[in-house]
Amino acid sequence: MNDLTRCPLCHHQYGGRKVFQGYRIASGDFRIKCGVCGDFDVSEEAIEDYLESAHETRLTPIRRALLSHLVRVAQTPGSHEFPMVKRDMIERVISGSVSAPSASAQAAEALRIIGVESKASGDPIQHLPEHFYAAIGAANPDSAARLVGDLIARGLLRGLDASSMSGRAYINVEPTLTGWEAIAEHLAPKPMAPAIIVMKFNDPELDAFVDDVVKPAAADAGFLVERVCESPRAGQIEVAMKQKLAAAPFVIAELTHQNSGAYWEAGYADGKDVPVIYMCRQAEWEANGGTHFDTSHHETIVWRADDPDAFRQRLLAVLKNSVKPRRR
Numbered sequence: 001m002n003d004l005t006r007c008p009l010c011h012h013q014y015g016g017r018k019v020f021q022g023y024r025i026a027s028g029d030f031r032i033k034c035g036v037c038g039d040f041d042v043s044e045e046a047i048e049d050y051l052e053s054a055h056e057t058r059l060t061p062i063r064r065a066l067l068s069h070l071v072r073v074a075q076t077p078g079s080h081e082f083p084m085v086k087r088d089m090i091e092r093v094i095s096g097s098v099s100a101p102s103a104s105a106q107a108a109e110a111l112r113i114i115g116v117e118s119k120a121s122g123d124p125i126q127h128l129p130e131h132f133y134a135a136i137g138a139a140n141p142d143s144a145a146r147l148v149g150d151l152i153a154r155g156l157l158r159g160l161d162a163s164s165m166s167g168r169a170y171i172n173v174e175p176t177l178t179g180w181e182a183i184a185e186h187l188a189p190k191p192m193a194p195a196i197i198v199m200k201f202n203d204p205e206l207d208a209f210v211d212d213v214v215k216p217a218a219a220d221a222g223f224l225v226e227r228v229c230e231s232p233r234a235g236q237i238e239v240a241m242k243q244k245l246a247a248a249p250f251v252i253a254e255l256t257h258q259n260s261g262a263y264w265e266a267g268y269a270d271g272k273d274v275p276v277i278y279m280c281r282q283a284e285w286e287a288n289g290g291t292h293f294d295t296s297h298h299e300t301i302v303w304r305a306d307d308p309d310a311f312r313q314r315l316l317a318v319l320k321n322s323v324k325p326r327r328r
């Protein structure tokens with residue numbers, strides 16, 4: 001198996017085939033470019049044991065739509081870092097420990113995306129893009145179109161109903177003045193600079209938790225989270241890294257491995273008045289009696305891979321209380 005003929009995540013059940021590429025990369029994983037799911041990597045094991053396994057009947061269309069959504073929101077525009085799909089992400093979706101955004105969250109995101117797109121072009125959106133349902137977390141394009149219809153009925157969007165026998169569709173969609181006011185009032189603008197997470201690499205459980213839980217939770221609050229690729233030692237820290245830390249709306253320091261680089265970077269951010277949120281895996285947290293470093297006056301979120309919802313709720317609460325969107 002060297003090239004794939006369809007996206008292993010969405011199976012092109014609702015489009016995405018036009019821009020599709022799937023090929024093996026040096027690591028032995030596959031790199032996918034899909035018009036619905038976006039750009040991501042996926043392990044061979046995930047493909048053979050789950051995504052393309054004839055025995056896997058639990059990956060229903062709605063669960064595949066949720067996988068597409070998780071991968072879509074985990075992407076950082078302009079970054080060369082791709083989300084990685086592995087077995088634990090798929091198992092979390094199958095077990096129901098990750099669920100799709102609520103209808104009101106989907107509607108808010110639909111309004112925001114349509115606002116961003118029509119503002120960029122200065123014109124209404126002619127057709128909703130094929131990745132639209134995955135971007136907002138809807139079950140399928142029809143469901144996403146019904147939400148758009150509801151937003152039109154509520155006077156937040158305007159657009160023409162182009163529905164046919166084969167499904168719901170709207171053309172020439174853009175926010176009304178009321179819609180723009182709702183976007184300005186209720187949705188924090190996406191900050192220009194991404195939040196930064198400083199952490200140790202190559203802990204598979206931690207890596208998956210960051211991709212599947214931390215990034216999507218922060219995205220729901222309107223923030224992009226970018227991983228720091230290396231943890232340079234104090235004194236060797238690069239100028240670019242300092243600038244990224246200073247410009248970040250907040251920094252998450254992952255302390256599970258007592259990584260000295262993470263402590264240094266958190267201290268640097270703190271000195272620049274950037275809010276720092278600490279997180280630590282429960283097993284190590286308990287084994288160490290809390291972390292060694294004095295972080296007692298900061299928020300520390302203790303997490304467990306099998307309880308992503310607890311982390312998610314805590315992170316959203318901390319972000320709401322302590323982080324204001326910043327602009328450079």
Ligand SMILES: [Zn+2]
Binds near residue numbers: 008010068
């Ligand atoms: Zn796809």
